[in-house]
Amino acid sequence: MNWLYVEELRNHIGEEVELRGWVWNMRSSGKIHFIQFRDGTGFVQVVVESSSNKPEVFERSSKLRIESSVIIKGKVMEDKRSPYGVEVHAYDVIPVQIPDEPYPISKKDHGIDFLMSYRHLWLRSRRQFHILKVRDAILTAIRQFYKDRNFTLIDTPIFTGAIGETAGNLFELDYFDYGKVYLTQTGQLYLEAACLAFGKVYNLGPTFRAEKSKTRRHLIEFWMHEAEVAYYEHEDNLKLQEELVSYIVKYVLQNAKDHLLALNRDISKLEKVEPPFERITYDDAIKLLQKSGSHIQWGDDFGGDEETMIASNFEKPVFVTHYPRKVKAFYMQPEPKRPEVVRCADLLAPEGYGEIIGGSQRIHDYQLLLERLEEFNLPKEKYEWYLDLRRWGSVPHSGFGLGIERTVAWICGLEHIREAIPFARTLYRIYP
RNA sequence: UCCGGCGUAGCUCAACCGGUAGAGCGGGUGGCUGUUAACCACUAGGUUGGGGGUUCGAGUCCCUCCGCCGGAGCCA
Incomplete structure (x- = not known):
């Protein structure tokens, strides 16, 4: 399995890859999860579909939350709907650590004092x-x-x-x-x-x-x-x-x-x-x-x-x-x-x-x-x-x-x- | 150090002339196969920065302390 960084994905369209990084946001529509993924070199969207995955893989990915660390195995796809041009269709999701507490930094605004403390x-x-x-x-x-x-x-x-x-x-x-x-x-x-x-x-x-x-x-x-x-x-x-x-x-x-x-x-x-x-x-x-x-x-x-x-x-x-x-x-x-x-x-x-x-x-x-x-x-x-x-x-x-x-x-x-x-x-x- | 402003739920804010605390996000539960800060429903969550005072009554007014923000001086 080829461990790649997000910054390299554009040159590997169609390939099966492994990504190691973190979840910076999660969205779900019940039978499809969108994992906003980052690995220190860039950001990409990972898609986990219920229909094309083993039940345990889909179940594991539903447990992810913001700032879980995770290893993703999937296929790199070109996709114009994604702001990054590519996205990864996952066939395996391996949590490394799932936080017990909500991540303090939310998607909404924060004051500078709070942010500097974090x-x-x-x-x-x-x-x-x-x-x-x-x-x-x-x-x-x-x-x-x-x-x-x-x-x-x-x-x-x-x-x-x-x-x-x-x-x-x-x-x-x-x-x-x-x-x-x-x-x-x-x-x-x-x-x-x-x-x-x-x-x-x-x-x-x-x-x-x-x-x-x-x-x-x-x-x-x-x-x-x-x-x-x-x-x-x-x-x-x-x-x-x-x-x-x-x-x-x-x-x-x-x-x-x-x-x-x-x-x-x-x-x-x-x-x-x-x-x-x-x-x-x-x-x-x-x-x-x-x-x-x-x-x-x-x-x-x-x-x-x-x-x-x-x-x-x-x-x-x-x-x-x-x-x-x-x-x-x-x-x-x-x-x-x-x-x-x-x-x-x-x-x-x-x-x-x-x-x-x-x-x-x-x-x-x-x-x-x-x-x-x-x-x-x-x-x-x-x-x-x-x-x-x-x-x-x-x-x-x-x-x-x-x-x-x-x-x-x-x-x-x-x-x-x-x-x-x-x-x-x-x-x-x-x-x- | 000086001048000005602010401090209310985990976060960002609202609450009229002083009349008894409210929303979004986040959390929890449920729903949803193309979301882009996703959305919908329900739900939990507060000694209003600390202390003192005025008042029948203080988040609101006064004093004081603490913390933070913006600016000045100084400098890269």
């Missing part, structure tokens, strides 16, 4: 299935993009002594006798070290921000992809980013289009995403905002509304470059002719999804970096290794970080980032 079961629902399949495609695309360009994957540590961004948003832990360490906010400083050894490097992993953020675009634990390249300056950095983002979107359209369509995503907006992306300076962004009626002043950072307003002027993602150095991190390279701004860029996604990338050229001069550490009140001794990178073989270098969940939310068209990760860690939720 996230471990909610993952089985079709919408969540499609979202996480797109997430998987995005992560595969990132790895493939760097493999094609011969970058080296460098896994950066989760425990860190040095601070990447700003203090105050760090999760603090006791590390034996050493004292306090922090959960990483970014692997960037370590990638900078690695890029001076390997030239072109990237990472992909979880990061943590102890921010009491309560918005649709924040998680406490989120995944970030970062890249860092030696000898890259500002414009090289932007080019890499627009190529990466375009590659991801194209890859998803080629490999996970059905999932996007199942999510009712407007594909036409994603099809426009290809290099080059527009670049707009912070100065011009401020003018644009003021023209639209905002009271923002030069020197202010943007909030979610400002980002949405700026991005709404563009169909593709847009770079906002050269922010005032006071609103950005200590390591960013100043623009030589205008030292009050830095060589950085945020990439804003269209359709109100906000910042998906933050990047910059890094300071490579020892003296300047030392001044900035003092200016930001960072303890020099913890950064000695980072200063070493400017003592030996220092070169201009640039990099960026891309938020995975925000990218998933944008590409899938989600209303809230909590659906973009299998088990979201939000402000007051750690269960399940």
Whole structure:
């Protein structure tokens, strides 16, 4: 007997197959059962007819209920009445487990609190299935993009002594006798070290921000992809980013289009995403905002509304470059002719999804970096290794970080980032 | 942390000016050979988030605590 997955059935019409999976819904008309079946690769309808089956087979299948696990033996039939194009006519139904209690997630609406409490079961629902399949495609695309360009994957540590961004948003832990360490906010400083050894490097992993953020675009634990390249300056950095983002979107359209369509995503907006992306300076962004009626002043950072307003002027993602150095991190390279701004860029996604990338050229001069550490009140001794990178073989270098969940939310068209990760860690939720 | 809203059956919600708790889904029983959130009939299911107060009477009004949702700040 040939054990097949649902995703393979279209190529096996007329064959007798075995399916192993779960019942996500049951309908019955007395002498005919319709089992809505899923196996982790897709969904298909299984038909069990009383007239063409042994009585015990039909009897066994009547006992199935939602989220029973079951092995089906049957024949694959083409059928235009089925939304999937094929269905399986069963001649044997073997229950693996039949639940004693009703399945908590019903076919009708649920509130988000209830669903998040049952996230471990909610993952089985079709919408969540499609979202996480797109997430998987995005992560595969990132790895493939760097493999094609011969970058080296460098896994950066989760425990860190040095601070990447700003203090105050760090999760603090006791590390034996050493004292306090922090959960990483970014692997960037370590990638900078690695890029001076390997030239072109990237990472992909979880990061943590102890921010009491309560918005649709924040998680406490989120995944970030970062890249860092030696000898890259500002414009090289932007080019890499627009190529990466375009590659991801194209890859998803080629490999996970059905999932996007199942999510009712407007594909036409994603099809426009290809290099080059527009670049707009912070100065011009401020003018644009003021023209639209905002009271923002030069020197202010943007909030979610400002980002949405700026991005709404563009169909593709847009770079906002050269922010005032006071609103950005200590390591960013100043623009030589205008030292009050830095060589950085945020990439804003269209359709109100906000910042998906933050990047910059890094300071490579020892003296300047030392001044900035003092200016930001960072303890020099913890950064000695980072200063070493400017003592030996220092070169201009640039990099960026891309938020995975925000990218998933944008590409899938989600209303809230909590659906973009299998088990979201939000402000007051750690269960399940 | 601040601002706003909500908390009634397992779930999603209703209940007028304060007058004594109701529907759909889910569950159970029965029916139905093409269902698509199947349908039809019957049926079980409630200390209205906790505590206190006002009142002849509180799901409804007041105080307080807890929980959740939305937004702001911060940020990817």
